[in-house]
Amino acid sequence: MLSSLTQFETPALVISEEVALRNIERFQRHCDDKNLKLRPHIKTHKSLHFARAQIAAGASGITCQRVGEAEVMADGGIDDIFITFNILGESKLGRLRSLAERIKKLSVVADNDVVVDGLSKVFETVSKPLKILVECDTGGRRCGVQTPEGAIALAKRISELPGIVFGGLMTYPAVGGQSGVVGFMTHAKAGLEKCGIACPVVSSGGTPDMWDAQTHGNTVTEYRVGTYVFNDRSLIERKTCDWRDCAGRVVATVVSVPTKTRVIIDAGSKILTSDLLGLDGYGHIVGHREARIVELNEEHGIIQCDQNNNFKVGEQLIIIPNHICVVTNMLDNAWLARKDGNMCLLPIDARGKLN
Amino acid sequence: MLSSLTQFETPALVISEEVALRNIERFQRHCDDKNLKLRPHIKTHKSLHFARAQIAAGASGITCQRVGEAEVMADGGIDDIFITFNILGESKLGRLRSLAERIKKLSVVADNDVVVDGLSKVFETVSKPLKILVECDTGGRRCGVQTPEGAIALAKRISELPGIVFGGLMTYPAVGGQSGVVGFMTHAKAGLEKCGIACPVVSSGGTPDMWDAQTHGNTVTEYRVGTYVFNDRSLIERKTCDWRDCAGRVVATVVSVPTKTRVIIDAGSKILTSDLLGLDGYGHIVGHREARIVELNEEHGIIQCDQNNNFKVGEQLIIIPNHICVVTNMLDNAWLARKDGNMCLLPIDARGKLN
Numbered sequence: 001m002l003s004s005l006t007q008f009e010t011p012a013l014v015i016s017e018e019v020a021l022r023n024i025e026r027f028q029r030h031c032d033d034k035n036l037k038l039r040p041h042i043k044t045h046k047s048l049h050f051a052r053a054q055i056a057a058g059a060s061g062i063t064c065q066r067v068g069e070a071e072v073m074a075d076g077g078i079d080d081i082f083i084t085f086n087i088l089g090e091s092k093l094g095r096l097r098s099l100a101e102r103i104k105k106l107s108v109v110a111d112n113d114v115v116v117d118g119l120s121k122v123f124e125t126v127s128k129p130l131k132i133l134v135e136c137d138t139g140g141r142r143c144g145v146q147t148p149e150g151a152i153a154l155a156k157r158i159s160e161l162p163g164i165v166f167g168g169l170m171t172y173p174a175v176g177g178q179s180g181v182v183g184f185m186t187h188a189k190a191g192l193e194k195c196g197i198a199c200p201v202v203s204s205g206g207t208p209d210m211w212d213a214q215t216h217g218n219t220v221t222e223y224r225v226g227t228y229v230f231n232d233r234s235l236i237e238r239k240t241c242d243w244r245d246c247a248g249r250v251v252a253t254v255v256s257v258p259t260k261t262r263v264i265i266d267a268g269s270k271i272l273t274s275d276l277l278g279l280d281g282y283g284h285i286v287g288h289r290e291a292r293i294v295e296l297n298e299e300h301g302i303i304q305c306d307q308n309n310n311f312k313v314g315e316q317l318i319i320i321p322n323h324i325c326v327v328t329n330m331l332d333n334a335w336l337a338r339k340d341g342n343m344c345l346l347p348i349d350a351r352g353k354l355n
Numbered sequence: 356m357l358s359s360l361t362q363f364e365t366p367a368l369v370i371s372e373e374v375a376l377r378n379i380e381r382f383q384r385h386c387d388d389k390n391l392k393l394r395p396h397i398k399t400h401k402s403l404h405f406a407r408a409q410i411a412a413g414a415s416g417i418t419c420q421r422v423g424e425a426e427v428m429a430d431g432g433i434d435d436i437f438i439t440f441n442i443l444g445e446s447k448l449g450r451l452r453s454l455a456e457r458i459k460k461l462s463v464v465a466d467n468d469v470v471v472d473g474l475s476k477v478f479e480t481v482s483k484p485l486k487i488l489v490e491c492d493t494g495g496r497r498c499g500v501q502t503p504e505g506a507i508a509l510a511k512r513i514s515e516l517p518g519i520v521f522g523g524l525m526t527y528p529a530v531g532g533q534s535g536v537v538g539f540m541t542h543a544k545a546g547l548e549k550c551g552i553a554c555p556v557v558s559s560g561g562t563p564d565m566w567d568a569q570t571h572g573n574t575v576t577e578y579r580v581g582t583y584v585f586n587d588r589s590l591i592e593r594k595t596c597d598w599r600d601c602a603g604r605v606v607a608t609v610v611s612v613p614t615k616t617r618v619i620i621d622a623g624s625k626i627l628t629s630d631l632l633g634l635d636g637y638g639h640i641v642g643h644r645e646a647r648i649v650e651l652n653e654e655h656g657i658i659q660c661d662q663n664n665n666f667k668v669g670e671q672l673i674i675i676p677n678h679i680c681v682v683t684n685m686l687d688n689a690w691l692a693r694k695d696g697n698m699c700l701l702p703i704d705a706r707g708k709l710n
Contacts, residue, residue, distance in 0.1 A: 009447050088608055088668070142652065143655065255470070264497060270681065298420070299398075299421065313443070330684075331709070
């Protein structure tokens with residue numbers, strides 16, 4: 001497949017469809033076996049092509065982080081969307097309401113009263129109430145109510161207000177934080193039951209721990225993963241995947257060899273990004289373990305290598321990025337390498353939908 | 356001006372037109388006083404609006420890093436463009452040729468034989484030869500021939516081949532590297548003169564050292580700057596500018612206050628980017644020196660603050676980014692705050708033009 005890369009202009013991102021579809025199918029099978037619903041996060045591919053492939057493989061719906069991403073997915077026919085972000089502000093809430101009116105299932109999260117009250121106010125005149133899951137901080141230290149008691153209190157408020165219904169609990173756990181999820185959620189669910197509040201969904205997620213995903217005795221019902229579709233160098237480091245599971249590769253051209261140990265490529269931070277994720281260097285150069293991308297300028301990548309590397313101006317290099325989710329987000333289009341060897345443009349439909 | 360920011364959806368980038376125009380005019384005056392030609396780099400704003408403002412203020416032309424950026428600028432009527440990147444590959448060279456045929460002045464750089472030979476081959480059948488400047492590494496340790504002798508040898512090759520002409524010397528110096536520039540260029544110019552090769556242009560650049568820009572006794576003829584148009588936190592650290600010179604601000608909303616010392620905003624790495632440039636934290640929050648943006652996820656910014664900060668969900672914060680050039684590149688549009696208080700959309704015309 002990669003032998004035909006020399007035809008197009010660099011820098012470019014090439015996605016192997018075969019590898020991506022295999023990643024989708026394999027984790028779907030894992031979730032099916034564990035009796036977990038799978039709700040992939042589109043943040044990694046931001047593409048209708050792969051969102052549809054995830055649904056076709058058996059996903060129960062998709063996850064988005066922004067209203068704008070959800071709008072793009074809805075335009076493309078995806079009709080079960082979960083937005084895992086606190087939504088605030090009149091204009092954005094208005095767009096959320098329009099979105100709810102045109103797709104089959106929409107749910108969102110909230111972790112505080114201000115967000116819940118804002119959602120209620122906008123949805124109280126809508127015939128179909130909006131489903132809200134309470135976001136819980138089970139150790140990830142990002143958003144989320146801090147205690148099971150906090151989750152119960154917010155669920156009560158959601159149940160009491162017009163226009164909205166309590167849909168369950170959601171968490172984005174710390175890496176390796178499954179026991180934190182189970183402890184928090186078991187406690188919260190017991191409390192909700194005491195109050196007579198049904199909790200139909202407990203949604204957990206995260207690609208690094210995906211192979212440990214399970215219901216934990218009917219505590220967790222749903223799992224969300226994003227990066228698993230393409231994988232990247234950070235997930236190889238964490239042993240979540242192998243090199244052959246990486247579907248996304250940046251192709252760069254050597255544009256200058258100023259010295260025997262310094263080589264310049266045309267991929268800089270405007271495609272590889274500055275995300276290190278704790279790794280050494282800005283990506284892995286396939287077939288050149290000894291060469292390191294030590295620095296990125298906006299349009300230049302600076303490689304430090306052996307005297308023996310003998311890189312040549314004009315040569316193309318294949319790079320597995322540290323963090324694939326932010327790389328796709330730099331591009332309007334990637335190249336999709338199809339199984340039959342053909343390449344076609346893959347639109348990154350929801351790129352740059354920040355709102 | 357910033358009081359009206361609450362009307363639009365966040366995260367967003369707001370550019371103060373007044374500040375940007377003042378930055379453009381002030382440095383144009385500096386260059387005029389020093390008898391230096393100014394050729395601003397559009398990589399920071401990527402916008403026709405500001406490229407035209409730079410030309411109107413007296414710039415002799417613009418600098419681009421990619422053929423795609425230059426095409427967008429040419430479409431918008433800019434007719435003197437210098438592309439400071441080694442251009443390789445049949446497809447990209449074909450586009451360069453088309454570009455040369457439709458604008459008044461086009462020049463490029465080269466630092467090796469492969470690039471020079473490729474340019475000659477494509478331009479030998481064009482009536483107007485392509486001007487090539489030799490890129491010199493005067494201490495910046497990126498691209499560039501390593502010695503004045505290397506520059507002379509490449510200039511000779513350019514002079515001998517069909518379709519191309521030698522246009523001068525170019526360097527992207529190290530920060531604080533003016534003496535390196537002068538030493539290298541003086542030596543190279545003397546050598547060129549001995550060979551009977553005219554050197555009409557010596558182009559230097561870099562925003563951090565912009566206020567030291569001068570001809571150094573007729574050695575340097577032209578200066579290139581990019582970031583100066585908007586400025587950023589990294590340039591405040593380097594004392595190149597002051598807070599009031601920062602034209603670009605990211606507006607974010609507090610979406611969650613999980614604990615008294617942890618606050619979550621809706622601006623993550625997909626707008627602020629992971630560029631630290633040696634700084635502490637991912638941007639400066641205006642009016643909150645004690646609060647630090649300690650971590651970015653893709654759509655979340657995590658602020659560590661005092662118990663006394665008392666940030667509220669729904670509150671908007673104004674952030675001066677570490678590195679403005681990569682922030683504009685994340686967006687299809689910014690907001691332009693005009694002098695009269697009105698806001699309008701500012702298209703980032705050349706965003707994502709990676710090729």
